Amino acid sequence: MEIKGAVALATGGNRGIGRAFARALLGHGAAKVYAGVRDPASVPDADVVPVRLDVTDEESVAAAAAVAGDVTIVINNAGVGGASTKLLEGSFDGARQAMEVNYFGTWAVSRAFAPVLARNGGGALVNMLSVASWVGQPEFPGYAASAR
Incomplete structure (x- = not known):
């Protein structure tokens, strides 16, 4: 995949690894990075185009694809890592949030942007994995299952 001249979107592109992806894409010649x-006010880089996107909200995902x-x-x-939930006790809220963002959110963005990529001649859909997803952690038992 040629990055030079490409137009890219990095979800979570305002901080951490997502921001590093956005910066690297620009550094390798991407014409535009969303x-x-x-x-959107949380995007610190003037050369990156902020797009409102909540991966857990279908309308937000569709609007971002448009x-x-x-x-x-x-x-x-x-x-997200999900709030700490012990395996045998406590609320499932953190695990549910992790599933919504990490699993269903990734799927929703993939589904919404696949036709966009096809319409634009193909392209690349990259789903990032966390090394922390490879092994279950007692403090975050739902994370490994949710991480793509």
Whole structure:
């Protein structure tokens, strides 16, 4: 996949690894990089185009796909660790949030942007994995299952 001249979207592109992806794409010659984020004001880089995107909200995902209809690269990076939930006790709330963001959110973005990529001649859909997803952790038992 040629990055030079490409138009890309990095979900969670306002901080951490997502921001590093956005910066690297620009550094390798991408013509435009969108940062898909819940709060567009949180994008610190003037050369990155903020797009409102909550991966857990179907309408938000569809709207982002309409706004960023020129993308040829999509990096599914947005993710959460989930609040601490012990395996045998406590609430499932953190695990449910992790599933909504990490699993269903990745799927929703992939589904919404696949036709955009096809319409633009193909491209690349990159789903990021966390090394922490490879092994279950007692403090975050739902994370490994949710992480793509």
